[in-house]
């Protein structure tokens with residue numbers, strides 16, 4: 001089978017906006033953009049050639065080590081728990097949600113072929129304690145994922161799990177339960193892994209957390225749960241090859257970046273609503289939110305000039321949020337672009353029994369759940385167009401490892417390219433540092449007070 005990951009980006013409905021000083025983006029306006037895209041694309045390619053866009057080369061990495069370690073975990077453990085936050089959890093969660101049944105953990109081990117999968121991306125004590133109550137530490141593998149190796153939430157989760165496992169099986173045997181995915185050389189978790197003798201997987205040094213889904217961060221848990229990770233990388237590689245062959249104005253991810261950048265700067269569409277019409281792609285949409293928000297929400301451009309830019313990404317799930325958020329999108333401020341995320345064909349479908357009736361139930365005759373969901377998407381798209389509400393759509397032929405790999409690659413490419421258009425650095429996140437500093441300060445101060453109180457009481 002010849003596989004070409006032609007993800008289609010359809011933005012003809014971006015021109016429906018009849019409100020505001022600039023009307024639509026017609027063919028002429030698009031054509032005028034070509035020289036700009038050519039220019040920016042040239043510098044983008046130069047950055048890649050200099051090794052500054054390392055995430056674009058991830059599709060070509062070797063996977064033997066990841067698969068070998070995954071096989072060991074599959075054979076030995078009943079449960080697999082991933083600990084991480086932000087880019088160290090959203091990608092792995094998105095993969096599971098897209099490629100496995102939502103009831104994966106209810107299947108038998110034979111049906112699953114590997115352990116039950118759990119993902120903790122918060123430090124909510126009720127959630128963590130509840131998981132510890134139902135799992136057996138002697139049958140649980142723990143994958144601690146952190147690029148920096150020093151994220152306080154992940155370190156906190158790790159300490160709790162380390163204590164829980166060591167208490168049951170002892171320190172010596174306990175070491176075999178931990179797999180640390182982190183920076184190849186530095187960081188607290190790297191040091192701990194070395195000292196305790198944990199298995200480790202490397203996140204390439206120049207790849208930041210939110211661009212790391214196609215590193216062992218996403219690939220290892222995927223392989224543990226039996227997903228063909230080579231096929232995921234193949235999808236990304238084929239899309240890369242497709243992109244390298246065409247001029248920038250035929251590259252769908254370049255258009256994705258350009259259209260949203262134009263919508264934000266010229267049309268003041270401050271909000272990008274990503275609306276998947278597939279439960280399997282909700283995790284991808286949530287992963288995208290971090291990618292778009294952390295990469296493009298910046299105060300300064302690369303020269304240090306204050307510009308404060310960034311579109312606010314929001315997830316709305318079709319059809320569910322038609323009955324929750326849609327009213328706002330139809331009649332509220334025209335400050336949004338709705339981007340649908342649709343699949344060509346669903347993996348499974350269920351036909352309706354025919355009911356003869358003049359009530360809405362009779363309308364379902366001859367349809368399936370899948371055709372209903374597709375009709376709902378088309379109807380909402382048409383209703384947005386009718387009321388002059390700009391929207392666009394990304395079409396994924398089907399949800400499988402191949403197209404999922406391509407989809408991640410598409411969004412990462414689009415985001416990095418949008419960063420170039422904005423003239424900002426899409427790979428840093430200086431705005432989150434202040435919060436981290438204060439968390440550390442409060443932990444220190446309140447920790448000292450608590451220690452004093454405890455020793456007074458003794």
Ligand SMILES: O=P(O)(O)OC[C@H]1O[C@](O)(CO)[C@@H](O)[C@@H]1O
Nearest residue numbers: 086087088146147148151209432
């Ligand atoms: O993988 P790490 O280093 O633990 O970071 C987790 C997340 O924290 C952030 O650095 C933001 O605080 C994200 O960019 C990152 O995905």
